[in-house]
Amino acid sequence: MIAVLGAGSWGTALAWLLGEQGLPVRLWMRDPARAAEMAASRENSVYLPGLLLPPSVAPTADLSAALADASVTVIAVPTQAVRETLRAASGLLPPCTMLAIAAKGLERGTGRRLSEVASEELGEGLARRVAVLSGPNLSGEIVRRVPTATVAAAREEEVALALQQVFSTPAFRVYTNPDLIGVELGGALKNPIALAAGVCDGLGFGDNTKASLLTRGLAEMTRLGVAAGGRAETFSGLSGLGDLVATAHSPLSRNYRLGLALGRGESLESAQASLGQVAEGVPTTDAACRLSERLGVDAPIIRELRHILYVGKPVAEAVSILMSRPYRDEGPFD
Amino acid sequence: MIAVLGAGSWGTALAWLLGEQGLPVRLWMRDPARAAEMAASRENSVYLPGLLLPPSVAPTADLSAALADASVTVIAVPTQAVRETLRAASGLLPPCTMLAIAAKGLERGTGRRLSEVASEELGEGLARRVAVLSGPNLSGEIVRRVPTATVAAAREEEVALALQQVFSTPAFRVYTNPDLIGVELGGALKNPIALAAGVCDGLGFGDNTKASLLTRGLAEMTRLGVAAGGRAETFSGLSGLGDLVATAHSPLSRNYRLGLALGRGESLESAQASLGQVAEGVPTTDAACRLSERLGVDAPIIRELRHILYVGKPVAEAVSILMSRPYRDEGPFD
Numbered sequence: 110m111i112a113v114l115g116a117g118s119w120g121t122a123l124a125w126l127l128g129e130q131g132l133p134v135r136l137w138m139r140d141p142a143r144a145a146e147m148a149a150s151r152e153n154s155v156y157l158p159g160l161l162l163p164p165s166v167a168p169t170a171d172l173s174a175a176l177a178d179a180s181v182t183v184i185a186v187p188t189q190a191v192r193e194t195l196r197a198a199s200g201l202l203p204p205c206t207m208l209a210i211a212a213k214g215l216e217r218g219t220g221r222r223l224s225e226v227a228s229e230e231l232g233e234g235l236a237r238r239v240a241v242l243s244g245p246n247l248s249g250e251i252v253r254r255v256p257t258a259t260v261a262a263a264r265e266e267e268v269a270l271a272l273q274q275v276f277s278t279p280a281f282r283v284y285t286n287p288d289l290i291g292v293e294l295g296g297a298l299k300n301p302i303a304l305a306a307g308v309c310d311g312l313g314f315g316d317n318t319k320a321s322l323l324t325r326g327l328a329e330m331t332r333l334g335v336a337a338g339g340r341a342e343t344f345s346g347l348s349g350l351g352d353l354v355a356t357a358h359s360p361l362s363r364n365y366r367l368g369l370a371l372g373r374g375e376s377l378e379s380a381q382a383s384l385g386q387v388a389e390g391v392p393t394t395d396a397a398c399r400l401s402e403r404l405g406v407d408a409p410i411i412r413e414l415r416h417i418l419y420v421g422k423p424v425a426e427a428v429s430i431l432m433s434r435p436y437r438d439e440g441p442f443d
Numbered sequence: 444m445i446a447v448l449g450a451g452s453w454g455t456a457l458a459w460l461l462g463e464q465g466l467p468v469r470l471w472m473r474d475p476a477r478a479a480e481m482a483a484s485r486e487n488s489v490y491l492p493g494l495l496l497p498p499s500v501a502p503t504a505d506l507s508a509a510l511a512d513a514s515v516t517v518i519a520v521p522t523q524a525v526r527e528t529l530r531a532a533s534g535l536l537p538p539c540t541m542l543a544i545a546a547k548g549l550e551r552g553t554g555r556r557l558s559e560v561a562s563e564e565l566g567e568g569l570a571r572r573v574a575v576l577s578g579p580n581l582s583g584e585i586v587r588r589v590p591t592a593t594v595a596a597a598r599e600e601e602v603a604l605a606l607q608q609v610f611s612t613p614a615f616r617v618y619t620n621p622d623l624i625g626v627e628l629g630g631a632l633k634n635p636i637a638l639a640a641g642v643c644d645g646l647g648f649g650d651n652t653k654a655s656l657l658t659r660g661l662a663e664m665t666r667l668g669v670a671a672g673g674r675a676e677t678f679s680g681l682s683g684l685g686d687l688v689a690t691a692h693s694p695l696s697r698n699y700r701l702g703l704a705l706g707r708g709e710s711l712e713s714a715q716a717s718l719g720q721v722a723e724g725v726p727t728t729d730a731a732c733r734l735s736e737r738l739g740v741d742a743p744i745i746r747e748l749r750h751i752l753y754v755g756k757p758v759a760e761a762v763s764i765l766m767s768r769p770y771r772d773e774g775p776f777d
Contacts, residue, residue, distance in 0.1 A: 317589055328679070358692065432614065438603075439677070
């Protein structure tokens with residue numbers, strides 16, 4: 110039995126993916142009326158309309174029933190709701206369940222990674238069975254069965270291998286990785302850089318500029334991630350580079366769209382108002398900037414982006430500062 | 444005095460960039476009539492129409508005059524013409540000139556990198572003053588002055604620093620790198636992967652697929668490049684990742700367009716015929732495949748692409764083979 114907590118587009122897509130393989134899934138959501146409606150219509154009419162859930166997926170609003178006998182518990186609630194969801198689940202989780210965190214980002218305020226939140230809420234005992242699922246994984250494409258790759262990261266190899274086995278399908282290719290910290294930070298730090306890529310497109314710059322920005326942005330993500338305990342190679346992988354490239358080219362991404370509007374000269378207030386909700390990259394830019402200061406890591410793109418988002422610096426001025434910094438090397442001469 | 448050999452779009456854009464800084468440039472091309480016309484009209488009407496060359500750029504078809512007193516000689520002729528151009532130049536080069544290779548790719552037949560070709564033609568004495576200029580650098584964008592970054596790679600730090608000084612402008616940011624091999628291979632191996640990205644778009648797959656392909660493709664480029672003597676980090680830089688991302692999203696790239704046509708079901712013959720000329724990625728795919736076999740490096744994407752291009756394997760079959768390979772890790776568990 111697999112429990113998927115959260116029935117947004119990502120949770121629903123994962124429940125569908127598992128259910129399609131014939132695995133029994135309970136898909137938990139907070140609202141009983143929505144669960145009843147989904148159980149009757151077999152469809153998530155809000156987030157993935159038109160997709161029929163396989164018979165082995167059972168929608169429910171009963172957390173205790175959802176978690177009973179779960180060998181794998183997938184966390185797909187919104188990033189900022191992960192702590193309260195884990196707190197509610199903590200007494201109900203079967204002792205040997207593996208936890209697969211499918212949400213991405215850092216906790217607002219604390220700047221914690223979500224696996225750190227899990228350790229705090231569930232204790233170190235369960236923490237050894239925590240994994241993270243991350244990569245260039247747009248839900249709408251997964252349910253169209255387009256070929257997609259992702260990463261299952263866990264400290265313990267057996268946990269990563271078990272999740273690779275559970276999630277792999279002919280169209281969804283899962284790679285394992287022991288670098289939990291790097292995979293989590295890749296999925297979080299890519300948002301500020303994708304936002305900056307939107308700014309760059311909004312300013313009417315070209316493919317040279319965007320490719321240069323993504324490359325130097327990935328270099329910043331890597332420096333920061335390594336200083337925080339991740340592996341450099343992880344950031345060149347699916348959860349770093351892969352997710353960054355997908356997000357920075359996707360008009361579906363809120364972060365990219367916010368940047369695009371800023372680059373076109375809209376104010377932050379007006380750009381955020383037309384998005385309807387806060388883009389995750391905005392608080393992450395602040396958190397990443399603080400992290401870079403704390404770790405003593407140079408992160409000029411993230412720093413200039415923070416000035417644009419929080420101090421109202423004109424974007425043209427930020428670009429000019431980035432382009433006129435002292436000459437640098439890309440790799441050190443010995 | 445700077446000599447730029449080759450007046451295609453890239454050579455002309457570099458001559459313009461240097462001339463705009465007030466540096467005296469001789470722009471050499473083979474055809475005296477074209478040189479005379481360009482000297483009179485101050486325009487490269489074939490490759491960059493509408494761009495006015497600064498007064499300090501002197502077009503010429505006299506190789507000896509072009510090279511006289513050149514402190515820097517830029518090689519911007521087509522890849523397969525580099526050997527004959529260097530051979531013609533070899534007796535004429537001033538003894539202390541630095542050589543900046545701006546052409547990209549491997550020599551057909553031999554599979555040699557262009558800096559190797561330079562060593563063979565000019566001797567090891569000059570080889571210590573050889574550098575490579577590579578990155579996401581579309582000429583049409585450079586002359587629009589959109590912010591762009593690139594790499595100057597050389598074994599000797601003073602050579603890389605000198606070229607960084609010469610080429611840097613407020614809109615063109617040059618990073619140095621000691622990894623000549625990695626920078627050259629990045630610029631060459633990105634072409635097969637960009638071609639594969641075109642196939643992926645032609646098949647109607649999504650952003651997930653393309654991002655996954657680019658990431659795993661970069662992993663192959665890196666494995667191959669490291670086995671050939673390059674540094675892994677270089678491939679995550681401007682000449683690897685940067686150039687790959689720009690090329691794989693650019694409808695201006697012949698490699699991407701060829702892949703797009705193949706993905707849409709056109710035959711190789713018809714796709715190549717409508718391109719008008721051979722895409723550099725086709726012979727490089729063959730060379731890279733041989734390299735991977737010689738070095739014992741696994742390169743499944745390049746291998747399947749070679750089957751499509753040279754054996755006529757249906758693209759759908761190649762995709763299915765890539766997706767059904769044994770499970771892998773992205774990073775090793777210790």
